[in-house]
Amino acid sequence: MNVLITGASGGLGRVLANECASRGYNLFLTDIDARGLYSIQCGIERQYGATVTTRVCDLTNAESVDEMLAVMDRYAIQFDMLLNVAGLDFEGEFLQRDREKIIKIIALNDEATLRITHAILNRRNKKHFTVIFVSSLASMFPMPLKATYAATKRFLFDFAISLRQELKKQNVNVLVLCPGGLVTTAEAMKGIAAQGIWGDITTNSLEIVARKTLDRALKGNKIYVPGSINKTLACFGYLIPRSWIAALIYRRWNGVQKKWLT
Amino acid sequence: MTTEDGYEQQFALNHLAGFLLTYQLLPALLQANGRVIITGSQSHKHIKIHWKDVMLQKRYNPLIAYKQSKLCNILFAKGLKDRYSQQGLKAYTVDPGLVNTDIGNKCGGIVDWVWKFRKNHGVSAKIPAQTYAYLCEQEEAPKGLYYYLCKEQTYSRQVTTENADQLFMLSERLCGIQYGKRSVLK
Numbered sequence: 001m002n003v004l005i006t007g008a009s010g011g012l013g014r015v016l017a018n019e020c021a022s023r024g025y026n027l028f029l030t031d032i033d034a035r036g037l038y039s040i041q042c043g044i045e046r047q048y049g050a051t052v053t054t055r056v057c058d059l060t061n062a063e064s065v066d067e068m069l070a071v072m073d074r075y076a077i078q079f080d081m082l083l084n085v086a087g088l089d090f091e092g093e094f095l096q097r098d099r100e101k102i103i104k105i106i107a108l109n110d111e112a113t114l115r116i117t118h119a120i121l122n123r124r125n126k127k128h129f130t131v132i133f134v135s136s137l138a139s140m141f142p143m144p145l146k147a148t149y150a151a152t153k154r155f156l157f158d159f160a161i162s163l164r165q166e167l168k169k170q171n172v173n174v175l176v177l178c179p180g181g182l183v184t185t186a187e188a189m190k191g192i193a194a195q196g197i198w199g200d201i202t203t204n205s206l207e208i209v210a211r212k213t214l215d216r217a218l219k220g221n222k223i224y225v226p227g228s229i230n231k232t233l234a235c236f237g238y239l240i241p242r243s244w245i246a247a248l249i250y251r252r253w254n255g256v257q258k259k260w261l262t
Numbered sequence: 263m264t265t266e267d268g269y270e271q272q273f274a275l276n277h278l279a280g281f282l283l284t285y286q287l288l289p290a291l292l293q294a295n296g297r298v299i300i301t302g303s304q305s306h307k308h309i310k311i312h313w314k315d316v317m318l319q320k321r322y323n324p325l326i327a328y329k330q331s332k333l334c335n336i337l338f339a340k341g342l343k344d345r346y347s348q349q350g351l352k353a354y355t356v357d358p359g360l361v362n363t364d365i366g367n368k369c370g371g372i373v374d375w376v377w378k379f380r381k382n383h384g385v386s387a388k389i390p391a392q393t394y395a396y397l398c399e400q401e402e403a404p405k406g407l408y409y410y411l412c413k414e415q416t417y418s419r420q421v422t423t424e425n426a427d428q429l430f431m432l433s434e435r436l437c438g439i440q441y442g443k444r445s446v447l448k
Contacts, residue, residue, distance in 0.1 A: 014268045018319065036266055043267025046436050047317075183263050206263070207319045 001025040002079045004120055006059060006113075007086030009036030011184020012134065012206060016083055018043075019210040021050040028077065030057045030068060031086070059086055059112035060104070069119055081130045081217075082120045084113045084156075089149040091191075091257060102148050109152035114159070121172070129172045130217045133160040137180040137230050140237035144250035145257060153178075164222055175217040180230040182206050194259040204230070269436065270317035272324070276331035281338055281433045288444045295350035299397055300339050302355035302408065306332040307418045311425060316432065325376070334429060336417055339407055341426040345441065352403045355417075357410040358390030 003020050007013040008029035020027055021044045031037045034056045041052045055071060058064040087109045090101045117131060136150070139157040143150035157176055164174035181192045183206060204226040216224050225231045237245065265274045284291070284298055291298065309329045312318060318327050335355055342353035362384035365377055389411075396412040397404060406414035407421075434440055 009266070011263070014264055014266075018264070018268045018317075022319065039266035040268050042438065043265075043269055043436075046438055047268070205322055207322050211320075 001081060002028065002077060002125075003081040003083065004028045004030070004079050004116075005083040005085060006030050006116060008054075009033050009040050010085065011188065012179075012182055012210070013083075013085040014040050015206045015210045016085060016213070018047070019207070019214060020083075021048040021052070023214070024048075024050070025081075026051045027053065028072070028079075029054045030059075032056065032058050059116055060107040062115065065112075065115055065119065069123075072123060077123065078125050079120055079123055080125045080128065081132070082117065082124075083132045083134075084117060085134050086112065087134060087152075089146065091146070093145055094147055105148045106152055109149070110155050113156060117163075121167075124172070127171060131160075131163070131172065131174045132213060132217050133157075133174070133176045135160065135176050135178045137178050137225065137233065139178055140234045141249060142242050142246045143253070144246055145253040161222065173217060173220050173222075175213070175221055176223055177209075177213050178223065178225045178230075178234065179204060179209055180227060180233075182209065191256075194256050264317075270319075270322075270327055272327040272331045273317060273334065276328070277334035277338060278433060278437060280335070282437045282439065284342065285437070285439050285441060285444060288441065291351050292346065292349055296352075297397060297403065298339070298342060298351070298353040299394055300335045300353070300355045302335040302339075302357055303332040304357050304359070304410075305329045306336050306420075309333055309418075310420055311337070311429065313428065333418065333420060336408060336421050337426045337429045338433070340421055340423070341430040343407065344423055344426060345430075354397050354404070354406070355408050356390065356393050356397070357408065357415065358387075358393070359410060360384040361387050361390055363387060 001020075001023075003025045005013055005017050005020070005027065008017050008027075009031040013029075013031065017027060017029055017040055027044065027050060029037060029041065029052060031054075037054045037056060041054045044050055044052050055068045057068045089105060090097055094102070113133065121129070121131070133156045135156045136153040138146060138150040139153035141150065157178065160174050160176035164172075167174065181195070182188065182204060183192065209226045212226065213224055225234050263271050265271055267274070269278065280300055287296075290296070306329065309326070311330060311333060315321075316330075318330070339353040339355045342351065346353075360380060360383055362381050365381070393409050393412050397409060404414070408415050408417040430441075
């Protein structure tokens with residue numbers, strides 16, 4: 001099984017890479033962070049003796065992606081699975097954030113994800129193929145103070161469901177993962193701690209999420225919201241008017257971000 | 263949370279880091295007939311190494327990971343001793359006891375809470391420091407492996423040459439090093 005993982009040196013990417021390696025899959029890992037990519041490559045090769053190919057790539061840059069695709073084509077690599085993990089967020093109010101940084105969120109989370117997904121779908125194993133999009137619990141609600149991020153994740157969520165329908169008859173399964181908090185980095189841990197009890201109960205173990213994500217994707221599921229509390233929150237997203245949710249979330253995140261970012 | 267190499271953090275920091283540092287220092291340690299003291303803990307008892315899943319990927323529990331990393335410490339001391347005591351290098355594990363330091367402060371959640379509760383009964387760091395000093399100062403190297411309050415203590419039955427060797431080999435692989443091939447200072 002040949003698997004491409006984007007954002008492979010980040011918290012969730014690393015754990016998914018480990019999980020894939022433990023299942024004996026062949027890995028093609030990409031990330032913009034060369035040092036991190038080298039570390040995870042060494043770690044996986046030493047731990048599992050797996051075959052790991054890496055390529056530093058800026059997914060928001062079409063040329064950089066073309067160069068990576070050229071490498072894949074040189075070796076005629078066909079993929080069985082694509083894990084779209086690369087994504088980012090910059091916390092804070094819309095007007096207080098740097099304009100280009102806001103654009104960057106969309107450029108990576110959405111544009112770049114479509115670019116690589118399109119390219120890899122054209123290099124897929126025609127007999128069976130799996131795409132996983134890492135959306136977020138944030139995709140379920142309008143989220144003031146995380147507005148751009150939540151909207152980019154909503155985009156991925158809707159896109160994944162539509163793509164799944166389009167490719168259903170072509171042996172492609174699409175799964176969209178909507179995790180709550182994940183302890184991926186020290187920064188994420190601070191954010192979760194600042195949310196107090198809400199942070200604790202909406203946070204799931206990375207390893208378990210990684211394992212179940214792959215299990216479910218291979219079973220043909222379409223949406224995976226880890227944890228029962230997160231599932232309940234996701235349901236509220238459908239039941240409560242969106243403007244009420246926005247007001248509620250604004251009140252909560254305002255306090256959290258003050259605690260977290262100062 | 264994992265390290266950049268995707269290793270479980272406590273295993274990587276509590277055990278592998280010391281393993282790698284000792285490797286780097288090995289020529290100097292051998293030349294000086296040095297002593298390596300590793301900070302272990304009473305909590306290395308009542309646990310086995312999860313050989314099939316050392317990083318506890320299948321079922322992660324931070325306190326189990328901690329206990330296992332402490333068993334690794336004493337196994338590493340044993341592995342070092344088995345390999346190098348003939349050449350004059352000695353290795354020890356010290357159980358500092360419960361010490362009131364900032365351990366657990368950054369963990370968050372239940373782990374934070376457990377440590378906060380436990381630490382209240384802790385002693386000052388000066389007390390375990392005496393054991394380290396004792397092991398360094400003895401003219402003739404002490405013979406034991408595991409010390410608490412300057413006295414040799416019994417340790418877990420899991421501390422066998424077989425387990426020590428298995429951990430040594432695994433750690434070499436995970437660090438990408440081989441102790442046997444470390445060049446000696448001239």
